[in-house]
Amino acid sequence: MLYDYDMLLKNCQIPNGDETIPADIYVADGRIAHIGNVNPGGTVREVLDMGGNLVLPGCIDSHTHYMDPGFTHRETFSSGTQSAAAGGVTTIIDMPCCSIPSVRDIPSLENKLEKIAPQAYVDFALWGGVTGEDVRMGNLDNVQKQADAGVVAFKAYMTPSVPSYPRSNDPELLEIFRAVSKTGLPLGVHCENYDVCDFYVKKLQAEGRKDGPAWAEARCEVAEKAAIELCIDYAQETGARMHVVHMSTGIGAQLIEEAKKKGLDVTAETCPHYLTLNAKDAMGERGAFAKIAPPLRTVKDNEILWTKLESGAVDFIATDHAPYDIATEKAAEGMDIWTSFPGIPGTETMVPVIVSEGYLKGRLSLSRLVEVLSTSPAIHYGLYPKKGCLLPGSDADFTVIDLAREWVVDESKTLTKSKYTPFHGMKLKGKVIKTIVRGQLVYDDGEIVGKPGDGRYVKRQNISHLKRKMIF
DSSP states (O other), X not given: OOOSXXXXXXXXXXXXXXXXXXXXXXXXXXEEXXXXXXXXXXXXXXXXXXXXXXXXXXXXXXXXXXXXXXXXXXXXXXXXXXXXXXXXXXXXXXXXXXSSSOSOSHXXXXXXXXXXXXXXXXXXXXXXXXXXXXXXXXXXXXXXXXXXXXXXXXXXXXXXXXXTSOOOOHHXXXXXXXXXXXXXXEEEEEOOOHHHHHHHHHHHHHXXXXXXXXXXXXXXXXXXXXXXXXXXXXXXXXXXXXXXXXXXXXXXXXXXXXXXXXXXXXXXXXXXXXXXXXXXXXXXXXXGGGXXXXXXXXXXXXXXXXXXXXXXXXXXXXXXXXXXXXXXXXXXXXXXXXXXXXXXOOHHHHHHHXXXXXXXTTSSOHHHHHIIIIXXXXXXXXXXXXSSSOOTTSBOOEEEEEEEEEEEOOGGGOOSSSOOOTTTTOEEEEEEEEEEETTEEEEETTEEOOOTTOSOBOXXXXXXXOOOOOOO
């Protein structure tokens, strides 16, 4: 039998500005066909009752390291995208660095796609890569080639990442800014001053410090501040779209705000952990299991970042999902806070933490919640309106949340391959109960019901810019 609609989501509450309205959503051929309270007529193959729960446009984690291919003892694309589905994330954008080979040209891009596409449970796009080594070797022509192949942005490091993805020194980074500016795509920069971080890590090591908060003290606030200031100068010089990834400090948010006021094309993301955790408490209790780069900061930084996220100075949320193997890389015999690897899982907890601690506690309006979890990353990375909205013709991606459900994060029950999270034990309100990707139910209240290959690769659809709007 032929059906007019593949799916009907009935009894939804959908965002309408800062309020919700009841609506039914009809899906055909993986896209939204109709939204409203009036039955458009026609036959429906499958009906799902949303029970009056909140239905958001599918949420996006635009900064993941799923470690595949090459570091699959930490995460596979299968485990990473299952974790995403369980967290209400319908699209992830994976970084170029944590794979072997790292993605820095067309052959490495094609190699990665070949390995990961058959594993995907949710849709995915890809970052392109460029390093200081590419500058030294005269390989900057690979930047435009990757852009032409559909990557959404480029990533550069000011501090070391993995050996296959060398950091860029200051003049090399300027050359990278010039090359990426020609593509019209964002350049995401890990903003920490290498010399400052390296000096103070060695200094505190020599002093015998091994406590968790020592990591945050060594990778100090001024290291991020100086790096962001340099990148703002480079953006002004080259006209490149500079984006600060995983910004951790309140002063960083203030710098981005001031640059926007001057008309510069600069943007920033922050992460759930920088909004809700602080180095003294989290690293004091969890040590290496709360070790990341940039490190956790202070309660004051949490407060400033919430304020700047709501105002628009900080543009959206991502996670920097980067898990490591507990037995060999986080808590191996003889490891301390200096030698354990810096990184945490995050995709699965992103939406619940932002809903609970942001929206339900009044730090974010409903309209801003939709922007920071869905619409803004979709626009910024050229995926809108295919992704990031509830509009006829857009992909039928939905994140369904029971706003009344209270629960406690349990790291042993997460679907990431590395079973740890700094949010372990946190009490949250608001639980993802269904995740739907292009009209396909992939997660249903505690159970993965999709299969590998349900997720698809999404090339950049366009080059688009976020509106520079801020509330004072």
